[in-house]
Amino acid sequence: MSGHAEGHLIESSLDRALSDLTSFTPLLIASDYDGTLAPIVDDPALAVPDRRTLDGFLQLGSVEGVHVAIVSGRSIDALQTFVGSQPDVILVGNHGSSLRSDDQSETVNHLIEVLTRLSAEFPGTEVEAKPTGAAFHYRHADDADAAEMAARRLAGVAGARVIEGKKVVEAVLGKGDKGSAVADLRTSTGAAAVLFIGDDETDEAVFKTLDPHDIGIKVGGGDTAANHRVNDVRAVAEVFETLVGYLRNDPKV
Numbered sequence: 001m002s003g004h005a006e007g008h009l010i011e012s013s014l015d016r017a018l019s020d021l022t023s024f025t026p027l028l029i030a031s032d033y034d035g036t037l038a039p040i041v042d043d044p045a046l047a048v049p050d051r052r053t054l055d056g057f058l059q060l061g062s063v064e065g066v067h068v069a070i071v072s073g074r075s076i077d078a079l080q081t082f083v084g085s086q087p088d089v090i091l092v093g094n095h096g097s098s099l100r101s102d103d104q105s106e107t108v109n110h111l112i113e114v115l116t117r118l119s120a121e122f123p124g125t126e127v128e129a130k131p132t133g134a135a136f137h138y139r140h141a142d143d144a145d146a147a148e149m150a151a152r153r154l155a156g157v158a159g160a161r162v163i164e165g166k167k168v169v170e171a172v173l174g175k176g177d178k179g180s181a182v183a184d185l186r187t188s189t190g191a192a193a194v195l196f197i198g199d200d201e202t203d204e205a206v207f208k209t210l211d212p213h214d215i216g217i218k219v220g221g222g223d224t225a226a227n228h229r230v231n232d233v234r235a236v237a238e239v240f241e242t243l244v245g246y247l248r249n250d251p252k253v
Helices: 012-021 051-061 076-083 102-121 145-155 178-189 201-207 233-247
Strands: 027-031 066-071 089-092 126-130 133-137 160-165 168-173 193-198 215-219 228-230
Touching: 012 193, 012 215, 012 228, 012 233, 027 051, 027 178, 027 233, 051 066, 051 089, 051 233, 066 178, 076 089, 089 178, 102 126, 102 133, 102 145, 102 168, 133 145, 145 160, 145 168, 160 201, 178 193, 178 201, 193 201, 193 233, 201 215, 215 233, 228 233
Parallel strands: 027 066, 027 193, 066 089, 193 215, 215 228
Antiparallel strands: 126 133, 133 168, 160 168
């Protein structure tokens, strides 16, 4: 029976895995932001977190021996704007890339210039500057060639790594990705097991690095290396609430 009675939005196999996860300590619970803690919306600037889902996530961070982290393609400043000042939450932005150095500043500016020129050619697209790169959002673009052209032009910038996500093409400086970021968090927190949840192609880098006793949860459809799947942000809330119940030895049945 599910550890959370309201809705039964998670499969029994995931419910059992969450129960088993509590035998490991410390734990690292890491999550993407968009499509996981917050619903996907047309305007990225309006992607406020789902209250119930964020509350469950923050409750996990209050449990002794549990570390929580948001690992996102967004900047850390943007994440702080959405979730507020949360001392128990580790924030990793820009897909886990290293902080920008002075040598990278010129390249970042060049990336922004390249994408700004491209955006002028494709109405409905937007450019987002980031500390370690730039993003080209094409959710509102009518021209299907916008994404392909962005990837092609960004690939020509030395030192930039092109990442394609949901209705966004990004160029990131540095060698980091979400997989290496979560691996670093595992080491720094001393976590004996990891739960990671995400919905995007960039999250597959994490799923592929997880150990057999870890939990990877894909939100939504599509091929994935994750060992579990849920449908939407509402189900993510149930995952967090169920795990909180098991950790506090008070599962809701």
